[in-house]
Amino acid sequence: MSPMELDLDLLRLEALKEVSSVESLEELREVEIKYLGRKGLINQLLKELRDIPSDKRPETGKLINQLKVELSNEIEAKRSLLEEREKAKRLEKEKLDVTLPGVSLSIGRLHPLTMIIERVEEIFRSLGFTVVEGFEIESDYYNFEALNIPWYHPARDSQDSFYITDKLLLRTQTSPVQIRVMEKTKPPFKIIAPGRVYRRDQPTARHSPVFHQIEGMAVDKDITFADLKGTLDTFAHALFGEDVSTRFRADYFPFTEPSGEFAISCIFCKGKGCSVCSYSGWIEILGCGMVHPKVLEIGGIDPEEYSGFAFGMGWDRLAMLTYGVNDIRYFLENHPEFLAQF
Amino acid sequence: MKVLYSWLKEFVNIDVPCEEIARKLTMAGLEVEELEKIGDDYLIDVSIPANRGDCHSILGIAREVSALFEAPLELPLSPTFKEIGEGIDIEVLSPELCPRYTLRFIKGVKVGPSPDWLKNRLELVGIRSINNVVDITNYVMWMLGQPLHAFDADKISGKVIVRRAYNDEEIVTLDGETRKLTVDNLVIADEKHAIAIAGVMGGEESEVSFFTKNIALESACFDHISVRGTSKSLGLRTEASIRFEKGVDIGITKFASDIATEMILKLCGGEVGKLNEFYPIEYEPNKIMFRPDRFNKRMGLSLSPREMESIFTRLGFKVEKNTDVWYITPISCRRDISLEEDLYEELVRIAGYDKIPSTLHERIIGVVSPPPAWEKRKIVRKKMNSLGFSEVITSSFIPVQFENYFKEFYQRPIETVRVINPLREEESVLRSLLSQSLLTLAINNVRWGYNDFSLFETGKVFFKNEENYVEKEHLGIVQSGRFIYSWDREVNADFFLLKGILDRLFKGELSFIPAYYSVLHPGRSANIIYNGEIVGFIGEIHPDLAKDLKLPRIYIAEIDIESFSTEFFKTGLIREPNRLPKLKRDLAIVVPEDTPSIKVIEMLKDVFEGILEKYEIFDLYKGPNIPEGTINLGFSLELRAEDRTLTQEEIEDRVEILKSRLIDVNGRLREW
């Protein structure tokens, strides 16, 4: 073994040892430069080839090249190992405590009263009804007189009004829309009129001075009481489910004749009787009837030629029933904990 | 109206369980609110609709039960007795308010306690026993629906006069109160003064007491409107006034007097004197045309003529039958029936609403587009929800002290709408801006311990403009505290967050100019402009007000939605996506620090017209690297043409133009 060969062997052992002992990519890079760099030990050996006898040159040159290849393979292998290790370290560092809470975002919610009315509107619109809206500041004429409720009528007792002037008040019902529609529209028509109404009632769990109603009205040449029943039956089944039963009973309203009250079987006790339905098994939903001939006439429609039906219901109450709300005042109070549940 | 089952059965021969009677009455429009078992009897509490004055009596309910169950009605016979001696003269000066008046003199009665059976019956239906004479008048009223009044005849001077009160005439009523009357009130008077308020309450002076020997028994029919007006204006509702205002049967006046007289004779003794009566025009019931076919057609029903006739007869109505057109004469107590349709209700009421089928009106009729406000409200709600804001619905009434808050928005003095008869004085004002309601809500939220909220409302505001009352649809937004947050980040409510919300909602078509609002932070408030008009405002609640109200920083915005067309919110025709490459160019622009950024933005829009797709301000810098009194705005532009690929040269050409334009505003481009 020539001295050079001996050197070569030592160098190889030294280099492999160094490569295997490095712990980081930077160190590896240093080792790489030391042996394989432009001015590295391997290149130096190649330069020294000139100094050895020419017959030995090819043999030694081959050995040096073998070493170069071996070394660079080793370094590459080590590099990918170190890279893997560093990546693992980095990922380890990026590890999250997945049990920490997520960012608090809010979902924009609709108010329960809106959710109910949108559902109700959708049902009636699918039955061919058009939405119309009226004024909240109404005249005594539209709110009472034109609806067959003269000033002396006892029905005014239950609708104590907030007055703005002698003749102007905050409407106590959505029914004035009936007159306004008849004055402007030639039959046939089917309308619903949702809106806010006001009654001078002390606020309690059941009564709010500010609440909401939806009015419905259909006028045509051959509208019957049976059509009213069919419309409201369809509505109740769409809103409360196919399994509720419905009931019509006689009632009195000055602007309908005959008048009725529409009830559904109690959705809480299935008609057996509970506190919600006052142990009757029925929950009153709305008042309705055939439009009073005087009201048609006041609206400019000939009661001999046309007939119509009308109904009106409180949607605060519908929302109370649908969501089991016990106090009507919750709706306008807007307590965050209340609203967050819808 | 409380009805004893045993008492009811004295008028109708029926033998069905009381629960069944209650059920049928309810279905026929006389809702039984409570059925209470008392020993082997029942107390039925019936709610009487406003038009059924006739049902404020056992007899009226009995008539209904008789019709509903086809059970015979058993009317008491008219009693006969011999009248001895004279009566008390009567004179009716206001016949328009008193179409029938009777007064019977009864001499030598013994006033004392009532027998137990009478006391018990009255107490069960809710009437306090006074003495036998008064109890009998109440008993007969409950039985027949005719209010009666007994006077101590010895307290009456001369004749009895039915007249309007004089203005400021006074009377002490039975309850001991002094009542001041007007010419609108009808009184019963003697030759000296008023002794009773007609149909409402008797006077204390002529009250029947245990010392009374001779009585004058009044049975009369007073005008329902007049009694109602008097009862309302005096704030005095009595069992008598309730009956009169709903209409008392004019046909029963004398009959009721006779029944009561008979009872008085039996229980109090005495001699019957003469009954004096005023009844100039005898009541003639209406004959109402009835068309059986039209009835069935309107109801969607097929009742046979036989069934119809049977129901009318059971109700006590007279029927004149022809083939197509009938004439029906209702019984005199049913003053609520005057039209053909009223008869329809009687038929379906008694036959049962369940007999009517359930059909749908198949003809498709009149689908018109919904009102613009309705459509806009729906779209705005949906967008606000998707921006993370929740809807609230608040009362139209606001605290009086907020009445003038935010009113600078209107640019001119407007009058607030107020209610003249509020429930509570502090809730008499209708909001002229939603922000007034939302500020109220913010106070509540903070009081309840909720400081993070992002809320909106769409609703009406009210004001008076000259002589007109105006209702307008507004959108109000209120925000406070954290919007997005966790342990490692926080996005808080602030002016620019709220402005960003409005930019998204209104498609960047709003502009903002500083504006003064007394309740907003002077440096953080703006009017919102659309199409050259002020349509809303935005700002932070003034720190002074926030301190007074114990509020954190609250941001509020309000917009009049009616200033926007429905189309504005809707999606119009779309354009093709631009697939040409985008170029990015960042610019650092240094301007004097009081320059509103909108000025620079407008300049950029102008210089890069046609190719500026998007701009963003990513940096605002003031400090040592630029001259004092200037500010550096870092803009990032996205540039793209519709029809060609932009070149770097074209962009640099425009940058050169920008450089020269900036000189006009004492600004310059800062080179990197």
Ligand SMILES: [Zn+2]
């Ligand atoms: Zn129930």
